[in-house]
Amino acid sequence: MIVNKIIININSTIKDAYLKFNTSGERCLFVVSSDKKFLGVLTEGDIRKSILKRKNINFSIKSLYNTKPFYIKGNELNYNKIKNFFQKNKYNLIPIIKNKEVIDYLDYQKFNKIKNFDNSNIKKNINIPLVIMAGGKGTRLQPYTNIIPKPLFPYADSTIIEEIIKTFIPFKINKLLLSINYKKNLIKSYFKESSFNFKVSFIEEKKSLGTVGSLYLIKKIIKNDFFLTNCDVLFNIDYNDFYDFHINNKNDISIIVSPNEFTIPYGVIENDKNGNLKKIIEKPKINYLFNCGLYIINKKILSLIKNNSKYDFNELIDNAMKKKYKIGVFPIDPSSWKDFGEMHHWKKIFEDK
Numbered sequence: 001m002i003v004n005k006i007i008i009n010i011n012s013t014i015k016d017a018y019l020k021f022n023t024s025g026e027r028c029l030f031v032v033s034s035d036k037k038f039l040g041v042l043t044e045g046d047i048r049k050s051i052l053k054r055k056n057i058n059f060s061i062k063s064l065y066n067t068k069p070f071y072i073k074g075n076e077l078n079y080n081k082i083k084n085f086f087q088k089n090k091y092n093l094i095p096i097i098k099n100k101e102v103i104d105y106l107d108y109q110k111f112n113k114i115k116n117f118d119n120s121n122i123k124k125n126i127n128i129p130l131v132i133m134a135g136g137k138g139t140r141l142q143p144y145t146n147i148i149p150k151p152l153f154p155y156a157d158s159t160i161i162e163e164i165i166k167t168f169i170p171f172k173i174n175k176l177l178l179s180i181n182y183k184k185n186l187i188k189s190y191f192k193e194s195s196f197n198f199k200v201s202f203i204e205e206k207k208s209l210g211t212v213g214s215l216y217l218i219k220k221i222i223k224n225d226f227f228l229t230n231c232d233v234l235f236n237i238d239y240n241d242f243y244d245f246h247i248n249n250k251n252d253i254s255i256i257v258s259p260n261e262f263t264i265p266y267g268v269i270e271n272d273k274n275g276n277l278k279k280i281i282e283k284p285k286i287n288y289l290f291n292c293g294l295y296i297i298n299k300k301i302l303s304l305i306k307n308n309s310k311y312d313f314n315e316l317i318d319n320a321m322k323k324k325y326k327i328g329v330f331p332i333d334p335s336s337w338k339d340f341g342e343m344h345h346w347k348k349i350f351e352d353k
Contacts, residue, residue, distance in 0.1 A: 003105055007102060008061070028044070031065045042066070073096075136211070150232060160232065178203065179214040251296070263284070304319045
């Protein structure tokens with residue numbers, strides 16, 4: 001059954017849920033018992049909240065899902081209630097239940113066919129600029145970057161920077177700005193000669209200004225919020241979700257993060273203050289949230305950056321926190337992004353070619 005792709009067993013983990021979200025392309029899953037009885041609805045938002053709290057993708061979903069969701073009994077359609085649900089909720093699926101089992105589901109596209117329903121407000125274009133930081137030397141990728149700048153590394157029959165831009169095009173960003181310094185003429189020539197159908201504006205550093213120092217140069221261009229991304233990270237996410245998170249939480253800075261688990265390959269010692277052994281933990285696992293290199297930033301943050309001064313992102317965050325600006329983190333599935341900042345990623349790509 002098609003409905004099986006969005007059904008998840010109660011005994012599953014967050015990691016299992018992430019896999020289901022990715023394969024189904026939906027934002028919610030229907031939770032069922034071992035005997036396939038409907039128990040509730042699990043959303044991506046439920047997962048994000050748990051990740052922020054526990055930083056662990058192996059945690060059970062048992063305490064995470066909504067046990068009292070909106071659903072349809074058999075074919076009893078209440079048009080007004082269903083329309084109200086779709087307009088107020090971020091996920092777009094309603095389970096259809098018969099004998100306590102999920103027999104089908106309704107999305108707003110199906111509902112639109114049943115009755116004329118205006119769903120134009122459910123998914124909106126993101127009318128803010130995208131700024132890509134493409135001015136670094138790419139020292140971790142030397143000696144290759146001695147010849148070609150990192151943004152122009154070949155990837156998927158084009159370049160990594162072009163692939164990054166393509167992921168944003170469906171969301172109708174209103175402006176594209178590239179911050180350039182190292183081998184900037186090569187980057188400008190590439191976009192001038194490329195058949196890539198998107199207008200690019202350049203922010204040119206006269207000297208290296210660190211990871212975000214060049215943002216001072218866009219103060220007069222940016223009117224409110226903007227996306228900021230590194231030139232070596234590629235995402236497969238719904239940017240609408242990220243933008244909604246930023247707006248709804250009234251953040252000044254929103255940061256994409258990803259949960260990761262590391263196993264320490266040694267026995268770890270715990271001792272008391274007198275040096276006596278308490279216990280040995282063999283190969284413990286540690287969970288972290290990684291900064292993925294994609295942000296939404298409000299223009300007011302640019303006031304923290306001085307003209308023509310070197311300024312790195314960690315300094316920007318530290319100063320923003322001191323000034324009490326609101327900073328939020330938005331967790332995503334580890335499989336939803338790729339980091340191309342290290343040589344071993346590119347070696348695999350080059351070898352595959």
